Amino acid sequence: MKLQTRYGGFTAAVNSRIAAFLAIVLSLAVATGAATVHAQTEPVKLAILGDSLAAGYGLAPAQAFPTRLQAALKDKGRNVTVINHGVSGDTTAGGLERIDWMMADKPDIVMVELGGNDMLRALDPGATERNLDAIVGKLKQAGATVWLVGMLAPRNFGSEYVQQFDGLYKKLADKHGVPLYPFFLDGVAQDPALNQPDGIHPNAKGVDVIVERILPFVTKNLDDAASVRRPARP
Template identity: 75%
Template sequence: MTVGTGYGGFAVTVNSRIAALVVLVVLCLAALPGHAQSGPVKIAVLGDSLAAGYGVKPDQAFPAQLQAALQRQARNVTLLNHGVSGDTTAGGVERLDWMLADKPDIVLVELGANDALRASDPAGAERNLDTIITRLKAAGVTVWLAGMLAPRNYGPEYAAQFDGLYKRLADKHNVPLYPFFLDGVAQEPALNQPDGIHPNPKGVDVVVDRILPFITKNLDDYAASVRRPARP
């Protein structure tokens, strides 16, 4: 065996071992959550008719329009519409397991409008929303809260009790709060259906436009704080 052949064989052996080591390191890094290829962030909207899209086509409903707006920003998200027309905060509690079966990463809680329309006790709505947030956080889900305002014809005392419950819950659980889901749309005839309660397609567009900065900011915060493994 010549010297040249001997060194050549040595180089082949060293290079093979280096290559194997590189492959091992790459495989180990790929197994770490921070280096895995992430799937879309799944955002569920747990809500009532305002989420369900009462009176509008499915692709005109709030979750569909919010997903479209986020995808125009190249956000990798999937919106899950868990809105049920007529639902109350108590109904939201009852539907939690059903919603969690979809394994959302984030839940936007949009409930309380029907409690207010029925002049239900604000303390009961607060307890229900407290239960919802507590259970979602215990399941490892990030929670965002959308607030609602009581009808003003119920009087200032009722309005103060109801309106304030969202801020109290947001502070208690340290969750982001969007103060009023129908901001810019409520009591605007051109943006609502004939019932004066549910947004028409133009109204939905305004709701999405108003809430979008809140959503994108909290999506950025979520991405910065959570290391998620790749979805299958």
Template identity: 75%
Template sequence: MNLRTGYGRFAAAVNSLLIAILCLYCLSLGAHAQTAPKDGPIKLAILGDSLAAGYGVSPAQAMPARLEAALKKAGRNVTVINHGVSGDTTAGGLQRIDWMLADKPDIVMVELGANDALRATDPAVTEKNLDAIIAKLKEAGVTVWLAGMLAPRNYGPEYAQQFDGIYKRLADKYGVPLYAFFLDGVAQDPALNQGDGIHPNPKGVDVIVERILPFVTKNLDDHASSVRRPARP
């Protein structure tokens, strides 16, 4: 055997083996990076209107701030980011998704549609906008939750039926968790609303948080399971 040739073949074989091992190692590092628990709090953004923004109450009394406080009291390491804009519609929410995503949220709760209903917007238009919002968020790799709204009953049963069904249809289409009615337990209760009869007062905000908290905690656990991070940080 030619020593030089034999050694060259042996060296090439060893190099190939080392390269293969290195590739496998790099792949395992990449997989670990994707499944390893994420440091820091979970970021939950609420993309909403005045009901999220906290119209008529102080920033500390707004729903996102009160929800974050309740979650921390329950031992949850969650930051709730207020992306509520008073007067915003589903069209407005769609236009500012990129701005919201700059905060790099893990989860986005979409709380929009009340102003569409107050303006008697065609439910088909509202549904199209919400559909586009959910699709864009999911395309960005964000977990999406949907908070439902009900139409004013003075618009008649046909409008109410068309509008109210939007949220269930979209939740089923995209497989996202749905909280059926954001104002559950608060709507039309004078003791829990401001003088306009529409926006919750601080007591009303606390009722919203109390009612929605089980939905949030359950879906935080589901989210934690999906990304393989501890359910209770």
């Protein structure tokens, strides 16, 4: 009788310890699951480091490229926050100077849309290339994924300038191994119906065309697991 009592007490103790162990395992699983859900629902932060084409010169804030791109991504079921870091009149030199300020937002991805003002001012393409090279390098060093957006020089600038300027974007994309969208104004440039009276900046319809054309590039690179490396956030 005493043996049975002792055996029963031993069994109860073992069962109690097993129950406690299972409770710990279950709580860890729940916590891990919650963290996973949080990670999956946290939006990807995409910053646009650009000039007036990104800033939305001459447009209402709701019509600017970053806002319209975010809306298009949302329509595709993408959880992406697009941050407008466009500054009208900015050159590649200006963009390089404000990287640290932009990175305070801790973007996962930075789309670099710069060079148009360098070209309009007929600045040395070599200097533009060096600035963009430094921008891409600094962003990658900071842990951001970089996408490069190209610009084309007007044909009346002369074949030598056109060749040097147009070619620098692919050269840098190949050097750094980053995705390149060749021409930001594809389908919009020189179309009066899609541009403001200055013939340079897209109107609201033009922005929608830009978004429509660049969207496959954006979604493709969002889907590329090697393309999105999310930096640690405090």
